Every structure is written in structure tokens, then in C-alpha cells.
Amino acid sequence: MSRAAEDPEVAAAGTRPGPAAPGRRGRPRSAAADSAIIEAVLRLIEDGVSIGDLSMERIAREAGVGKATVYRRWPGKSALMLDVMRSLDAQGPRLDGASVRDDLVSLLEFLRRRGLARRSSALLRTVVAHVQTQPELWAEYHDTVVRGRHEALLDVLRRGMANGEIRTDRDPETLADLFVGPLLARALLHEWKELPEGFAADVVDMVLEGVRPGPRAAAG
Amino acid sequence: MSRAAEDPEVAAAGTRPGPAAPGRRGRPRSAAADSAIIEAVLRLIEDGVSIGDLSMERIAREAGVGKATVYRRWPGKSALMLDVMRSLDAQGPRLDGASVRDDLVSLLEFLRRRGLARRSSALLRTVVAHVQTQPELWAEYHDTVVRGRHEALLDVLRRGMANGEIRTDRDPETLADLFVGPLLARALLHEWKELPEGFAADVVDMVLEGVRPGPRAAAG
DNA sequence: GGCTTTCGATACGGATCCGTTCCGTATCGA
DNA sequence: TCGATACGGAACGGATCCGTATCGAAAGCC
Numbered sequence: 460m461s462r463a464a465e466d467p468e469v470a471a472a473g474t475r476p477g478p479a480a481p482g483r484r485g486r487p488r489s490a491a492a493d494s495a496i497i498e499a500v501l502r503l504i505e506d507g508v509s510i511g512d513l514s515m516e517r518i519a520r521e522a523g524v525g526k527a528t529v530y531r532r533w534p535g536k537s538a539l540m541l542d543v544m545r546s547l548d549a550q551g552p553r554l555d556g557a558s559v560r561d562d563l564v565s566l567l568e569f570l571r572r573r574g575l576a577r578r579s580s581a582l583l584r585t586v587v588a589h590v591q592t593q594p595e596l597w598a599e600y601h602d603t604v605v606r607g608r609h610e611a612l613l614d615v616l617r618r619g620m621a622n623g624e625i626r627t628d629r630d631p632e633t634l635a636d637l638f639v640g641p642l643l644a645r646a647l648l649h650e651w652k653e654l655p656e657g658f659a660a661d662v663v664d665m666v667l668e669g670v671r672p673g674p675r676a677a678a679g
Numbered sequence: 680m681s682r683a684a685e686d687p688e689v690a691a692a693g694t695r696p697g698p699a700a701p702g703r704r705g706r707p708r709s710a711a712a713d714s715a716i717i718e719a720v721l722r723l724i725e726d727g728v729s730i731g732d733l734s735m736e737r738i739a740r741e742a743g744v745g746k747a748t749v750y751r752r753w754p755g756k757s758a759l760m761l762d763v764m765r766s767l768d769a770q771g772p773r774l775d776g777a778s779v780r781d782d783l784v785s786l787l788e789f790l791r792r793r794g795l796a797r798r799s800s801a802l803l804r805t806v807v808a809h810v811q812t813q814p815e816l817w818a819e820y821h822d823t824v825v826r827g828r829h830e831a832l833l834d835v836l837r838r839g840m841a842n843g844e845i846r847t848d849r850d851p852e853t854l855a856d857l858f859v860g861p862l863l864a865r866a867l868l869h870e871w872k873e874l875p876e877g878f879a880a881d882v883v884d885m886v887l888e889g890v891r892p893g894p895r896a897a898a899g
Numbered sequence: 900g901g902c903t904t905t906c907g908a909t910a911c912g913g914a915t916c917c918g919t920t921c922c923g924t925a926t927c928g929a
Numbered sequence: 930t931c932g933a934t935a936c937g938g939a940a941c942g943g944a945t946c947c948g949t950a951t952c953g954a955a956a957g958c959c
Contacts, residue, residue: 511729910950
């Protein structure tokens, strides 16, 4: 529980009460235990504990659960971590589609408020650190969290290129990095808390208009 | 040894043969052991081993050194890691200062080729992941590697603002993130090898001119 | 009420690590 | 040559972890 409400990136831990077969006999698995375990992992990661320092014993302790209850659901830490990634909520913002510029601001503002908030940024740092040793973990995180937002951003950019609002002589992927990169740099390298308000709109306007002075400096 | 020559970010491990007092008696400490240990840590991190999975035993094994030899120099893993950070070489590129645009390209090109190469990016990912639990580690890395480059970038930007080549209505720190962020996003989120050639110049020109189409799209 | 499965808790053998200590050898200053 | 210190290697007691097993209690089906 605790801070989950403040950081909706990781809201829905999802119930996975094991193979809830209809003809199942005996005491059913506790859905509360499932979410308690996943929530415990997220809480530990949020506190900066790296995956290497995450032991199954510690997870069970933090979740207030017996170790056997964890092993009854997952064969090991890797499998558990994969399900933790799958539990993340990566819903994006609604775009009204009126202005390309406004949609870009909405996307980046959403990223600023949720995607790079305390827990989410800790998660990102932790997962990224294990890219080489556990590529499946990054793959799962990417599929669950990154992919959707990236596609949404590319859609807006392509719309702008069709509109004539965005130059068409560059790769959309590169353009996407121009918008996302600055937020990422701030969140990972400088700030550990929420990025300043207005930062998203600032970045969008500067990337659109360029940092050279001139008539264009007034954002359209 | 090994790949150090390919990635000059981590060239000079520096000799720290303990308190090499002049009146020191007995067999002197081996400078080779010093660099073997530090080099072993860097090699392990390069292979994706996170700090949590780095044990003193494993480090000594990898370095081909007795465990006591490690503990004779450092009281524990934290102190060793700090010296590993201090051993990094963060020399920047020479800037001819003719054009702000060219200096920016030089800085980002240097970052692409060295600062975000294989070993350096693995190091960055690992250190960033432990920001919360070991802030001193990040502080040391920042002082040794990041600060100098950041200052150099700010200098160029301020020169451009005085020149009239860069708009003056924004914080130089924010401007810096616009240039560095896209490379960072690529290196940390997408590519695990070297970034494509020409990427640095592309980013500089697009940030300078903006991504809107028009007469300015031709880089000056 | 029986049967089955899960629950938290505890304990297990085996493994790894920590930080220290000791070994026999190597390498320095005096 | 002698005393001092460092070397790689091995072992130590204590701690933590892994994955499994077992316990009595709880919670479902039939």
C-alpha cells in the first residue's frame, strides 16, 4: 500500500491467484498474498535496493509472508521479477489531437508527473542497470511500460510530419529522442524528485523552435 | 589491461601504492596489484555485474590477487568503489572555439565515442542505479567524470548566449539537457553499443534549428 | 464432517560471502 | 645477513541466502 496512490505508474499490481481452475479443491490461494509480494518488491526497489541485494527471504519478510508462499507462486527471483514488470500500469494520457504541439506537451507532462516520479524512476534505474545480465527483464519492462508511450509519441510525430508541422528529413526515432532525452537526463542524472513544473512544455517548445534566437523564439 | 586501450574513459587506473613513506621498511606494496584490483572491478561492471553482486572474494579472484591484498588497501567494498570512481579518466575534447555549433558537435561527438561507449555506459548505468543507497558513490563519479564535461558544455552555451548565437531567455542548465539528453536516451534505453556516426552532429543541428520545417532547416 | 490445499513460521543442508588470521615465500631497507 | 612488510593462498567463525521440508492452523470444496 503506502505510496502507491501517489504514483499511479505502479497502481495495479494485478491479481494472479495462481491457476484458479474451477474444479480446484482445498484452500484457494490468497490474492492478497500475491499483491503483497509484488508490492513489497516495488517498495524495496523504490528504496533503492538493487536486484542483486534483493533476496527472496527479504522479499517475503517485507511482504509479511512465508517464504514458501513465494516459492509456491514463482520458481525463483527472475520469474518473480518478470511478473513484477508485468504488473506495472503504463496507461498513457488522452490526446485530443488538436495540436501536435499540445499533444507533445501532454505526453511529456505525463512522463514528468508519472513516468519519472519517485518510484518509477527508481524502477527504471534498477532495470536499466541489469540490461546486460538479465535482458529478459528489460524486455518485459520495455514491452509493458516503454513501448506504448514510445508508439504514441511516434504517432504524434508522424502526424506532424504529414501536417507539415514537423520536418520530414529526419528519422522519427531520432526526433523522439530529442523530446524524451532531456527529461530523462534530468530525472536520471540530476533530480531525484519530481521535475519542475513547466519543464515539459519548455522542452517541447525549444525543440520545436530551436535554441537559436530570432522571430521563431516565440512559441507558436 | 585487456580492453582499456579501446575505451580511454577508463584508461589511467592511477597508482596508489599505499603510504609510500620514504622511511618505509619491508617489501613495498605492489602498484600492479592496485591497478589489477581496480581494473578487475571495472571489468566486472563492464560485464553487467551490479554492485550488489560484486563480492570482495569475486573481485580478488578476478584480479588474481589474495583477498588480504585487497583488505590491506581498502577497509571495505564502499571505499574500494570510491577509489574506482576516482581512477576514471574524464579528459574532455579540445575545443577550437571558432564556432559554437562546432564546439557543441565536438563535445557531443566525444560523448558518443567515449563517454557512452561500452564500458563507460555500463559504469554509468551501474552507478546511477545506486544513487539512493550510496549517494557518495554517485557524488564521486559526478565529480570525476560528469562535472568537467558539464562545465565545458555550459561554457560553450554561455559563449553562444553572449555571441547572440543562442537564445538567452532560458536557463543554460536546461539548454544543456537538450543537447545531452538525446544521446543519453539512446545509450541507456535503446543502444548497448556505440551510437551511430553523425548522431552527435544531427542532434546539435536539430536542437539549434528546431524540428519545425522552414528556411532554418538548413543548418547554419 | 472429511479431504485437500494454502497459510505463516521454523528449520534444514549446502552455498557464498565477510573480515580476519595464518602460512610459506618474496622483496625491500638497514 | 636480518628484520620488516607484502605477496598469493588457504582456512576460520559468523552471517546470509537458496530452495525444500515440515509443522499446526485456516479455509475452501464435497
